[in-house]
Amino acid sequence: MSGQRLDGQRQDGQRLDGRVALITGGGGAIGAATAIRLARAGARLAIADIRREPAEQVVATLRGEGFDAEAFVVNLAHEAEILAMVEAVMARFGQIDILHNNAALGGKPFAADKTLLEMTAEVWDLTFAVNVRAPMLLAKAVLPQMIARGGGAIVNTSSGVTDITSTEAFTAYAPSKGALQILTRYIAAQGGPHNIRCNAVLPGVVLTEGMQAMFGDDQLKVMSDRFMLKRVCLPEDIAAMVHFLASDDARQVTGELIRVTGGR
Ligand SMILES: NC(=O)c1ccc[n+]([C@@H]2O[C@H](COP(=O)([O-])OP(=O)(O)OC[C@H]3O[C@@H](n4cnc5c(N)ncnc54)[C@H](O)[C@@H]3O)[C@@H](O)[C@H]2O)c1
Structure with a gap:
């Protein structure tokens, strides 16, 4: 049966024409790579981020390639801002078919996430x-x-950090990413009857400016040697998995936690 086509099977299952994708943290490294990937597959893009400038930069890049995109500034720590942002996206695009929950704390508050004794x-x-x-x-x-439109896809970005236990950092971050994995299954279970799928991507170490600043080249090399493929991920590797999970090719995939690490 290998290589045999099933009658009527679509070969363009990763096209996203006519769909609207909302990416939180869309101004960040992985969010931007995912935005470009989804736009090239045909989606229109809502880029939500707390930082206006990077979000607008991503939108400018997308528009430069001829794609339809808009930036939305939001602080995801506040419910009222989230609701206002979703309303604004609906007013601009009229629909949201793909939600990529990609934003997470980074920078200063994240650096404050150290040991239990230092936790506030x-x-x-x-x-x-x-x-x-x-x-x-x-x-x-x-x-x-x-539900009204007959389905949708939600992709949550968790983290491979839940597979390890650090004694020095991630005391809040790692449990939060673990909770997101369980939330993923709840959304999948409740969305399933409405043809709404929800999966989580668990990136390993991704080569971003943030990771480079946090670990430096030498430590990143030590880390990459621990992976089976002897290399860390690029943002594009995560974007490719998000794209697959958001697409019709993944129509039978839901409630899954999918590692993209280079092999741990
Ligand atoms: N980089 C890695 O190695 C790695 C590994 C595992 C998981 N991840 C996960 O991948 C996702 C993207 O990470 P990244 O490396 O692109 O980080 P990044 O810092 O480049 O992007 C995160 C984005 O989220 C935005 N953001 C942060 N707080 C926000 C808030 N309150 N409201 C709205 N936006 C907010 C930031 O402004 C930023 O643009 C995150 O969920 C992260 O936890 C990354």
């Missing part, structure tokens, strides 16, 4: 607000129109 309730709460509560609120907000 503020750092913990902010981490969970952005990394778990926002994806839940966003899924809730887009669900009614997905």
Whole structure:
């Protein structure tokens, strides 16, 4: 049967023509790579980020390639801002078929995420607000129109950090990404009867400016040697998996946690 086509099987299952994708953290490294990938597959793009400039930069790049895209500034720590952003996206595009919950805390609050003895309730709460509560609120907000339109795809970006236990860092980040994995299955279970799929991507180490600043070249080399393929991921590797999960080729894939690590 190898290589044999089933009657009527579509060979263009990764095309996203006519669909609208909302990417949170779309101004960041993985978000930007995913935006470009989905746009080239035919989707129109809503780029949501707390930082206006990078989001507008991604939109300018997309428009430069002739794609339809718009930037939306939002602080995902606040429910009212999330709801207003979804409303603005609906007003601009009229539909949301793909939701990529990609944003997560980085920078200063993330650097404050150290050991238990150094943890504060503020750092913990902010981490969970952005990394778990926002994806839940966003899924809730887009669900009614997905149900009305007959389906949709939600892709949550978790992290391979849940496979390891660090003694020095990630005390709030790692549990938040673990909670996001469980939320993924709940969204999948409740969305399933409405043809709404939800999966999570678990990136390993991805070569971004943020990771380079945090670890430096030498430590990144040590890390890449631990992977079976002896290399860390690029943002484009994560974008490719998000694209697959968002597309019709993944129509039978839901509730899954998919590692993209280079082999651990
Ligand atoms: N880079 C890696 O090695 C790696 C590994 C595993 C998982 N991840 C996950 O991949 C995703 C993307 O990471 P990245 O490396 O592209 O990081 P990044 O910092 O480049 O992008 C994250 C984006 O989220 C935005 N953001 C942060 N807080 C926000 C808020 N409150 N409201 C709205 N936007 C907010 C930031 O402005 C940024 O543009 C994250 O969920 C991250 O946890 C990354």
